[in-house]
């Protein structure tokens with residue numbers, strides 16, 4: 001089983017990246033995790049570039065393949081001006097026609113220094129993921145307030161309550177993946 005840890009931050013060394021790494025580190029044994037941290041590599045979306053007759057940029061094809069190959073997704077966003085970063089929305093726009101989010105178990109995190117932890121950006125992200133047909137896993141979806149107080153200098157999770165929540169989120173995500181019917 002493969003889980004895609006999808007960073008919505010355009011920043012290198014981002015808090016979101018540290019949180020996703022911490023979550024992946026506590027995934028149940030035997031789970032394969034891949035990272036997507038390349039939203040800035042994508043061209044700006046236009047339906048003109050996504051027409052059936054046109055071939056998409058290699059960065060778009062790579063993102064689509066990573067999502068297709070994943071059994072579940074843990075996506076995390078920072079909050080920019082009460083919304084998700086434009087670069088993350090751009091990435092999601094590229095994923096509409098591919099249809100690979102449809103039915104995919106998905107945990108949705110946000111983090112910011114504020115007391116609501118980017119929950120307004122998370123609300124917008126949830127709406128977009130609803131449009132894409134993702135199967136949101138509530139037990140793997142929550143905002144992370146005051147994120148700077150929960151990470152150490154190297155980005156490690158220092159808050160034990162958060163570490164417990166991330167472990168529970170990964171367990172819930174894995175449990176949400178349908179077991180293949182061996183009779184098929």
Ligand SMILES: Cc1cc2nc3c(=O)[nH]c(=O)nc-3n(C[C@H](O)[C@H](O)[C@H](O)COP(=O)(O)O)c2cc1C
Nearest residue numbers: 009011014015016078079080081082111112113114
């Ligand atoms: C342009 C910009 C706008 C921001 N707007 C908000 C905001 O509306 N609400 C909030 O809580 N944090 C806001 N922040 C703070 C980021 O959400 C915060 O720094 C976040 O932890 C960044 O995550 P990252 O380290 O993964 O990039 C903003 C940051 C930037 C750069």
